[in-house]
Amino acid sequence: MTISFKDKVAIVTGAGGGLGREYALELARRGAKVVVNDLGGSRDGTGHSDMALKVVEEIKAAGGEAMSNGHSVTEYDQMVEMVAQAKEKWGGVHVLINNAGVLRDKTFAKMEPADFEFVLKVHLTGSAFATKACWETMREQSYGRILMTASSTGLFGNFGQANYGAAKLGLVGLAKTLQLEGAKYNIRVNSLSPVAGTRMTADLFPEEAFKLFDPVNVVPAALFLVSEDAPTNAIVGAGAGGFHSAWVEMNEAVWLPEAERTVEGFAAHWDQISSETNLHAPQSGSDQSAAILKAMQKVTGTGPSSARG
Template sequence: MSIRFDDRVAIVTGAGGGLGREYALELARRGAKVVVNDLGGDRTGTGASDAAQKVVEEIEAAGGQAMANGASVTEYDQMVEMVARAKDKWGGVHILLNNAGVLRDKTFAKMEPADFAFVVNVHLIGSANATKAAWETMREQNYGRILMTASSTGLFGNFGQANYGAAKLGLAGLTKTLYLEGAKNNIKVNTIAPVAGTRMTEDLFPEAAFQAFAPEKVVPAALYLVSEDAPTNQIVGAGAGVFQASYVTLTPGKLLTGDDLSPEGVAKYWAEITDRSGEIVPDSGAGQSMLIGKKLAGG
């Protein structure tokens, strides 16, 4: 079965290079009309260029349809205008890949609050802005596919990236609520945690690894997660052609009563509290309360 995007309109943020560019090119090859959004700045979020227009020219040269957009994801009004332009030209917006991002790495001890806020604003608030701008259109269409971009840093931590990690785990959390709120309107929301050799990571990889982790090797997961038959509420790792699933789990836990209902009791039963035997993957936040209720009922 071939996955196609004919008659679909896709927006890809941060699509002037790296992963976003590869997403945009492959979506167009498979029939989508693509809004290529990029400010054209460097990886710290400064400067500007015509990167988005160059990707549009690549798409058009190959026979596809695309438009460039230089709006900032941090400006909600600009995101609203971007969606409106796509609707005016092509009649709707069906797919959104939230890919725009920046890096301002330092240890937390040396990081300025402004650099923490800026990175969170671009990644987390920026993705929320773009998603909110497209949300009502997707509800009206009874169709939407949204992809958030998390990171192994957000899921598991990485030295020197407190701002980036906080934003990225926030995006996984945003997915977990939006998939619930969008379900009745056939809006599926997923998270990808890519590992790719791009300008964001070029000084972090040895040359051989940089080539092995080419961004196009992430594309298959991203496009599946925004396809017609996509799953929803998934966290998918992708890098170098390897694809993984990541989960937020909950252990059965331990009911403490009497004298054990104390810090000392938590310490005493810590091994049982953290025992992963029988852990679950809740479908929503209510899963935690339900598991507690089961314990109270003697289960």
């Protein structure tokens, strides 16, 4: 069955090139009306260009519908205006792909506080602003599909990218909360960790690897995660034709009797507490307290059978 975006309005931030451009083009091919948002700056977030206009021209030349938008994700009022323009022209917003990003890589020792703050502002705050601008519309129409762009750096760490990693894991936390708050309004929120050769990564890959990690290879995962039958609360990795899922997991809680709740008591049980066995992926933060109470009940035979909060 063909996955269609007919009658859907999609916003893609950072869509002037790389991954965002490929998302926008494929959404349009599948029937979506697309807002192509891009400041057009360099990968460190400086400068402007007409990159978004060029993507719109490509879409229109292929028979699709699109409009360009040069607003910054770091300015909430501009995101509100972008959504208002889409609604005025097409009547709603159904899909949001938060793709805009910058890099300012340095070791933490050499990183200026301003570089840390700016990367968080674009990736994390910018995604929150774009999402917030769409949120009420999606609630009102009882339909929304939102994709956060996470990263292996956020999930697993990467030397020289403290700012980027902090922002990217923050986006996973944002997605996990929004998928809970949006569930009854048919708003599904997922996170994608792409590996792609783009202007952001142009000097990080050898030439052959750069070609292998063509952004087009990430598109299947991204578009499925914003489709009508998309899951919610998924974390998916994609690149070069390979796809995987990732989870935030915890093991079973170890409940220590009061006499053992000392630093030494904790140390004595560390092997058990840190054991990668009996893992499960909690569906909300309340699962942590529930797991602790379950462990207590297992040892003492007392306490509530379930916990919330």
